Amino acid sequence: MEKTISTAVIRRLPRYYRYLESLLDSGINRISSKALAKRMNLTASQIRQDLNNFGCFGQQGYGYNVELLYNEIRKILGLDKTYNMIIVGAGNIGQALLNYINYQKRGYNFVGVFDKNPKLIGLNIRGIEISDIDTLDDFLKKTKVDIAVLTLPGNNAEEIIETIIENGVKGIWNFSHMSINPPDDVVIENVHLTDSLMTLTYKLTD
Amino acid sequence: MEKTISTAVIRRLPRYYRYLESLLDSGINRISSKALAKRMNLTASQIRQDLNNFGCFGQQGYGYNVELLYNEIRKILGLDKTYNMIIVGAGNIGQALLNYINYQKRGYNFVGVFDKNPKLIGLNIRGIEISDIDTLDDFLKKTKVDIAVLTLPGNNAEEIIETIIENGVKGIWNFSHMSINPPDDVVIENVHLTDSLMTLTYKLTD
Numbered sequence: 001m002e003k004t005i006s007t008a009v010i011r012r013l014p015r016y017y018r019y020l021e022s023l024l025d026s027g028i029n030r031i032s033s034k035a036l037a038k039r040m041n042l043t044a045s046q047i048r049q050d051l052n053n054f055g056c057f058g059q060q061g062y063g064y065n066v067e068l069l070y071n072e073i074r075k076i077l078g079l080d081k082t083y084n085m086i087i088v089g090a091g092n093i094g095q096a097l098l099n100y101i102n103y104q105k106r107g108y109n110f111v112g113v114f115d116k117n118p119k120l121i122g123l124n125i126r127g128i129e130i131s132d133i134d135t136l137d138d139f140l141k142k143t144k145v146d147i148a149v150l151t152l153p154g155n156n157a158e159e160i161i162e163t164i165i166e167n168g169v170k171g172i173w174n175f176s177h178m179s180i181n182p183p184d185d186v187v188i189e190n191v192h193l194t195d196s197l198m199t200l201t202y203k204l205t206d
Numbered sequence: 207m208e209k210t211i212s213t214a215v216i217r218r219l220p221r222y223y224r225y226l227e228s229l230l231d232s233g234i235n236r237i238s239s240k241a242l243a244k245r246m247n248l249t250a251s252q253i254r255q256d257l258n259n260f261g262c263f264g265q266q267g268y269g270y271n272v273e274l275l276y277n278e279i280r281k282i283l284g285l286d287k288t289y290n291m292i293i294v295g296a297g298n299i300g301q302a303l304l305n306y307i308n309y310q311k312r313g314y315n316f317v318g319v320f321d322k323n324p325k326l327i328g329l330n331i332r333g334i335e336i337s338d339i340d341t342l343d344d345f346l347k348k349t350k351v352d353i354a355v356l357t358l359p360g361n362n363a364e365e366i367i368e369t370i371i372e373n374g375v376k377g378i379w380n381f382s383h384m385s386i387n388p389p390d391d392v393v394i395e396n397v398h399l400t401d402s403l404m405t406l407t408y409k410l411t412d
Contacts, residue, residue: 010405010408011321011401011405013397013402013403013404013405013408014400014405015385015398015401017404018383018400018401033373036344039315040385041385041387043310055315059292062400076406076408076411077404077411078408078410079404079407081411083407087354091306092301092302092303092305092306093302093306095298095302096298096299096300096301096302097399099298100298100399101400102295103401106400106404146410147406147407147410170410171400171406171407171409171410172407173403177224177248179221179247181247186207187406188407189402189403189405189409191397191399191402192221192325193303193397194216194220194222194224194307194312195220195221195224195308195378196315196395196397197307197379197395198219198220198223198283198285198312198394199216199217199219199220199395200291200353200377200379200395201283201284201285201287201353201377202216202219202283202284203377203393204284204289204353204376204377204393205282205283205284205287205396
């Protein structure tokens with residue numbers, strides 16, 4: 001992949017993917033950039049520019065072949081592979097994500113859920129038993145994990161993040177309040193729910 | 207409020223708020239921009255610039271008064287007020303948010319939860335009964351709601367969004383896949399979880 005594609009374009013790719021998927025589900029095989037633009041609240045020229053970035057060119061008078069484009073974006077997003085995932089923090093958000101992502105059926109395999117709360121350890125959520133956080137290091141030494149989902153409360157997860165990174169996990173989906181400074185070969189995607197809600201109230205006040 | 211403050215600064219405000227809150231909880235009454243910078247992975251000059259935007263100036267040789275700064279940012283974020291909220295879509299994510307936000311104790315009051323699933327309607331989650339989505343319009347006509355949290359699956363929520371906006375709800379926290387084009391006086395904050403996860407796998411593949 002070229003490294004020069006802008007973050008804004010990359011952020012739009014999952015939306016293209018979702019829209020193309022719903023088109024396929026509806027049996028629609030081709031679509032013009034204009035029609036796609038209307039569905040996605042973008043302009044037709046923005047769509048053409050975005051997709052040209054990835055070598056996807058619509059044909060004059062025909063538009064885009066939905067399935068080809070879908071498969072191409074699927075590949076670009078890395079969704080043609082499978083990912084082993086763990087959840088660290090089995091509270092409300094952790095449990096909801098486990099249920100939610102399992103429904104997505106996109107190649108994300110949950111292989112472990114960890115918590116330090118004795119009331120949760122041993123419970124079974126959707127076929128996965130919640131393990132003691134103290135066993136995380138051992139687990140990671142034995143099992144290849146691609147993505148760790150951090151859904152721990154508070155700011156005190158530094159040691160856990162170290163354990164995760166030291167054991168070669170390359171992707172972190174961070175819902176915790178930790179600001180993580182990862183090594184260059186580790187990628188982080190932050191979802192700060194309370195910050196998002198505070199931003200909303202800020203805009204309401206404005 | 208001035209409208210000229212950049213989105214990036216506004217996005218950092220909740221983090222300042224959270225850090226200052228944890229300082230207060232630890233009994234720390236003053237902090238230098240340098241120390242705050244270190245905690246937040248920013249530079250001291252960035253911190254001074256950010257806070258100057260809001261008329262918060264640290265004192266030479268003293269730094270910032272934590273409580274004053276905390277209260278100021280609290281006001282800027284609109285967290286000195288209370289907000290009536292509803293959740294539309296009582297699935298995994300909706301229920302998790304209800305539990306999660308309730309713990310935050312920041313003036314967010316849940317006044318209603320709605321779903322169309324007969325298996326969920328009538329159930330009680332943390333003191334709130336899940337209501338039939340068909341009663342949403344009536345409910346909004348009787349109850350002032352500031353923020354609607356959309357946690358519906360799929361793309362077919364247009365009618366519900368119309369109902370919400372027509373009844374004067376000014377804030378939408380959107381977890382659904384809907385791309386919403388709101389009127390000027392309605393603010394939207396999007397959290398697209400699957401898109402975030404796909405962005406992570408994209409970066410892992412890159």
